[in-house]
Amino acid sequence: MNRADRGMRGISPMQTRVDLQMLQDAWRTTPHTILGQALSLMALLWLIRGWPLPAWQWVLPTLGLLGVWGVVIAMTRHFRRFGIPASGYQRWRRSLLGWHLSQGTLWGLFAVALLGVADNDWQLALVAASLVYAYTVMLVSVHDWGVAVAGSTPLLTLAGVRLLVDGQPSSSFLALVMGVSMVTSLAVTRQISRRLREGTLLRNENADLVLQLREEVNNVTREKARAEIADRQKGEFFASASHDLRQPLHVLMLLSSALRPHVPAAEGHGLLDRMQTALGSLSTMFERMFDVARIDAQRIDYRAQACALSALWRRLDSEFAVVCAHQGLQWQLDPTEAWVQADPHVLERILRNLLNNAVRYTERGTVRLRARARGPWIVCQVWDTGTGIAREHRHRIFEDYFQAHNDGRRSSEGLGLGLAVVRRLSLLGPTPVSLRSRPGQGSCFSVRLPRLVPAAVPPQQAETRAARRPSTRAGKPAAPAASPLAPPGVILLIEDDPDVREGTAMLLHQHGWRTAAGSTPDGAIAALVALQAEGRMPEGSMPSAVVSDHRLGLSINGLQAIAQLRYEFGEALPAFLLTGEATPGLAGAARAAQVHLLHKPLQADRLLRLLAEATGAPERPDAA
Template sequence: MTWLRRSLRGLSPIEARIDLQMLQDSWRTAPGGMIGQFIGLVLMGWMIRDWPVQHWRWMVPATGLLIVWAIVVMMARHFRRFGIPASGYERWRLALLWWHGAQGTSWGLMAVALLGEASSDWRLTFVAAIIVYCYTIMLVTVHDWAVSFMGASPLLVLAAGRLLVDHAPSSNYLAVVMIISLTTCMIVSLNISRRLREGALLRHENADLVLQLRDEINKVTQAKARAETADRQKSEFFASASHDLRQPLHVMMLLSSALKPHVEATEGATLLSKIHTALGSLSTMFEKMFDVARIDAQRIDYKAQALPLAALWSRLDNEFSVLCENKGLHWRMDTTDDWVHADPHVLERILRNLLNNAVRYTEQGEVRLRARARGPSIVCQIWDTGVGVQRQHRHRIFEDYFQASNQGRRSNEGLGLGLAVVRRLSMLGPTPVTLLSRPGRGSCFAVRVPRLIPAGAEGLVTRHAEAPTRPTSASARHTEPHKRERHGGVIVLIDDEPDVLDGTSLVLQQQGWQVAAASTPDGAMDAVIHLQEQGLMPEGDMPAALISDHRLGLSINGLDAIKQLRYEFGDELPAFLLTGEATPGLANDAQAVRVQLLHKPIQADRLLRLLQEVTEDAA
């Protein structure tokens, strides 16, 4: 019969686990009930000690009962020490059924011996005790209906049979009551046992599902961690490799600029101009790619500080007035005296990228930069009269490599990373970027920055605002670098790459600068002395400026080299630090010692323009 469940064969893994667990629970809890039965046996022996019944008739089954209990105690001790393995299920299951069947039979034989000699009152007492015992057995073993049946049915059947033998109405009535009680109890016990088994099955299935879900979550988590690690390693690789990849591009840009005076034919000048333009585009692409890599590799820290927008506006004005003039656009910048609380380098790069984007996609009209106070914030706005952005593209223009107006992927229009860099930079601090646009009429990108009004800032704001003069025509201030007047000052140049050293020296010498170039600070000092010995530098004069690479392959870096040479030539010596990598905190360290940080590759015209500005300011 299936309800006996004498073997685990043919069951599912979950059902086998449930049956094994229920068997272990039976052997763990049921032996404790023998204590109450032993006490009941002792009390019964004391009550019937004077009855006119032959003692062997009830003592023989009582002795059998004691023997069964002794065997069960030994088996329970073995169970507590070793448990029940799945392979031993059948043996322990049969032992459990035998135990309760033998126990019920022994009690039934004692009931047969005593009911024959008991008076009517005692018979009623015995029947009540038998019914209570059977119900107790079924309640204790309700989770296992076969055990309940084997423990209760022998006793009830033997007792009811003995009562029916008397053929007395009262005895027959008691027998019928016990049979009805047995039947009712068995039906109730069977239903409860089935419900418990179904509940246990459902609980184990849920537990298995939870384990499977946990396993899947662990797999997904591990896969996500591996993907994030791979992505971080990729970003770290690009960020670390940026110096090595920028170096040859930096040399090519310097050499192409140095080649201009030596190319006279119209065809050669045109080709050289195209080469220079292609190198500029390649430089811009590299810059955007490495910006994305540095941000993803978390190599850019957002360090907010008090920042006057007037100084930032001046730098952007110097650069983009020239770009707009070269493209035939009108450049308009509204002056501002506002201060903000932001990272100066992050904010400048956001605005620079947005302005580059505006110039690129505007063919006629104007590009405008302005700032507006809006409550606790300053909104920096870049307006243009370009092609605008279609509504269906506005949610995608900040994605990597997306270009709404460059579906053919023309390289001269970039990689589509400018606004992706803006999105990443804006997420470093409280600088959200928004867009308003009308297709065919232009766009407005806005950067919201926390407003700051520092104590005593009025004078500082005035000084910063009045420092740069902004003529209405950009051509009145800017000229092509190669048309500038020749210089005669000395530029100290330090770089551990011979190609970069030679290329930079050649470009500077073509503009009339004398160059003291070396790979170390001591070598630069020797080069300056050599120029003095040759009469190319009057003795007692100081260099006009100092340019140093950051990573020199020495025990010192570029900032240390600048500090060492400033000790020799004066703390006011203008200095530039060139770097091809994104070292965290380098920009702040350079700013703290009044060193201008430049990233490779750099256009030769821009380098010459910066040199002219700092030397004019120093003069």
């Protein structure tokens, strides 16, 4: 009732929406009761046709009810066409209250007229009918207590007063029953109406929360999609940038090595050494940065498989024996025949980064690599006798760009991404990395891997296992026993970048290799034919190896070019694939094709050493 007076002002938007919704529900459902009331009116007029009742006492209420129903039907048709706007809330609610108040009053006048001429039996029936009508109104409009009061109170009040006027005990008792029933039903209706309204408010609040949550989810989904697109674009940018930035750096490293024979030793070799050191540091920085970018862009897949550590140990031994000798460190490798469940490529990168880190921070002493069995695990350990790591730095040592011993940010010490790459790589699979260290005495990094037991040990391996002993090298590694090896031969070189092609050919020429270079496999074959025609290569002899770039700017890539050349010169032709990209799956494809995968920029001495190992040719440190 009060809500009708103040309209929709002074309440919250949620309450406004609920009140408007309840009003619309009332106009949608309550008019359906008119048909039942009309049938009841017809039955009542038929029953009282013989009663001694003045005509005006039933004609006026009947006409009043018909008039009210006509107005309500017209308003209901308007409501169904146009609905109820928020601005019309007050008018429509007052109309609803006026309809029920008028209807209840007219039925009350009917009851007063009939109770005045009815006997005791009919009075009891009329009281029961009045109560049924009042309860029906309350039930239909239970969601709106004001409508329930307006529809039921006039009828029960007028009928109760008429019974009290009679002065008879039975009439007074019926009046008392009607009064108590009215108060009780209105109180119950009040409680139900309040709870229904609270439930409606709660339901609408929940609906708003659901809509807000859905909007937030949609926003998060959109932002996630944008982030994924940006991440993919970042990955594509780094893939392109890695190739484009490695190319000139690769050329600089090749040309600096090729420049050495043309520079007087006294004046220029020291500068060349510094330049190559700077280029090596720059190469390491690029490699770490692109490793981080590839891992963060999820462009490295972890494919666990059974792998023998002995093969990995041989590769690391051949590389770090030379590195430690150059640094004046002792290199110690404990041979192992253990098998583990791991991604061999990821594991090799983890150990290589740990070994590089050990060499960098060890000024004198030993760098050691070993594997130890610990129950169902194999623990690969990298030991060093370097500076060690203070306790306060150990929890940060795997963070990006953190360097405990490089406060001055010297470029020769890198960017502090080596151990950050190790952390990211270890999270790709079940390869946790742990650290033990004593300042001033050294550190030990451990990588734990699931242990595998081979079904059988090959006979050759079983015979030679007992003869294996830890490999310890200090200073320059001992040279292999001399053997009557053939002199360097012809290298097939496939590179679409003219600068890289010319720089690589110049370097190989200075170290005794002849090159048949071209931007395509057909171009390399044509250059080989030209060498034979010039008499610089015996006719009918075969090339010693093929070195190819991966991205050739053609319809084929480097692996396909190598396959084409192997078709011409035999499947046993040693092959090296150079790449400056982070192509997913390339390492596995190269291993399957028995091709050595090398990443740009590449140290010239490493390329020469790998060529010598693959072809059996002697290394020539310098060419005059």
